[in-house]
Amino acid sequence: MPRTLPNIPPPEAQSTNVIVAVRGVNKVYAGGFQALKNVDLDIRRGEIFALLGPNGAGKTTLIGIICGIVKASAGSVVADGHDIARDYRAARASIGLVPQELHTDAFESVWATVSFSRGLFGKPPDPGYIEKILRDLSLWDKRNEKIMALSGGMKRRVLIAKALSHEPSILFLDEPSAGVDVELRHDMWRMVRALRERGTTxxxxxxxxxxAEDMADRIGVISKGELIVVEDKAVLMRKLGKKQLTLTLRLPIDELPAGLSHWPLEIAESGLALVYSFDSQTEETGIAELLNALAEHGIEFRDLRSSESSLEDIFVSLVHQPKEASA
Structure with missing residues (x-):
């Protein structure tokens, strides 16, 4: 069972807006290690969905199962209307995968390997489309070079070009920015946004x-093989984000007056500051009430600043949350 914020549609929930439907997926490897536990997930058509999780959480295994590379121990996956087990070729043709590593003939040219990938999916030759991909990824000048002669960043660009070669409706990017230069990262995200605008999921x-915080429409967090949250990014930030208001005081205090004990206040900076913590869902009118209460108790401040949790803070809190605490 999901450990918190279960926002996963039930198996009977079917919609033309759902392009990938994962139902009850389990994966147990030889030796008994369970990599995935009863994963249910819907991916919406045309969205950018970010799957977050620590190393070994099951991200790559789940992607492998959806793409038909890894066989699930139980459960089903439907991609763009096709069951990945019963109708593998049609399902796989709708998917482009950018893996973490480049596995291709080192002696092939960039043009040849990208064109070959298109042909693998039964697509007719389209030199104009291949040229556009290579130009978009700043690979056009390298089109005749052999893969073995390329830098690591250029090889990653080739991976993306290969994944896009057959014009898939679904594109998986497995750790696409790991170890790449800033220029490629910016190029890649420009292309991702352009693809989404054209309807690619x-x-x-x-x-x-x-x-993920900048790009994604929705966030999924996986930990120890379990999908523990799936939520719209803005909703997730609002539900689980924490805000803090730090007030720098004119005079230090050693302890809070009894009349302020019910406020979630912490004395900081050797008594020269008060930190007020509250949920993002809390009405911020409470701040005005707090300031009035401080004034009533003779506590004056000379400065205040606010901050709020990032997606990284939320991710860390979810992954390290004790299971029994969130049940």
Missing amino acids: IILTTHYIEE
């Missing part, structure tokens, strides 16, 4: 949480 895993 993007699913990405990433260690760069700030990218």
Whole structure:
């Protein structure tokens, strides 16, 4: 069972807006290790969905199962209307996958390997489309170079070009920014946004949480093989985000007056500051009430500043939350 914020549609919930439907997926490897536990997930058509989780959480296994590369121990996956087990070729043709590593013939040219990937999915030759991909990824000048002669960043660009070669409706990016230069990262995200605008569904895993915060429409967090939250990014930030108001005092205090004991206040900076913590859902009119209460008790402040949790803070709190505490 999900450990918190279960916002996963029931199996009977079917919609033309759902392009990937994962139902009851389990994966147990030889030796008994369970990599995935009863995963249910809907990916909406045309969205950017970020799947976050620590190393070993099951992200790559789940992507492998959806793409038909890894066989699930139980459960089903439907991609763009096709069951990945019963109608593998049609399902796989709708998916482009950018893996973490490049596995291709080192002696092939960039043009040849990208064109070959298109042909693997039964697509007719389209030199104009291949040229556009290579230009978009700043690979056009490298089109005749062999893969073995490329830098690591250029090889990653080739991975993306190969994944896009057959014009998929679903694009998986498995840790696409790991170890790449800033220029490629910016190029890649420009392309991702352009693809989404054209209707392509993007699913990405990433260690760069700030990218998920900037790019994603929805966030899924997986930990120890369990999908523990799936939520719209804005809703997740609002539900689980914490805010703090720090008031720098004119005079230090050693303890709070008894009349302020019910406020979630913490004395900081050797008595020269008060920190007020509250949920993002809390009405911020409470701040005005707090300031009035401080004035009533003769506590004056000379400065105040506010801050709120980032997606990374929320991610860390979810992953490290004790299971029994969130049941």
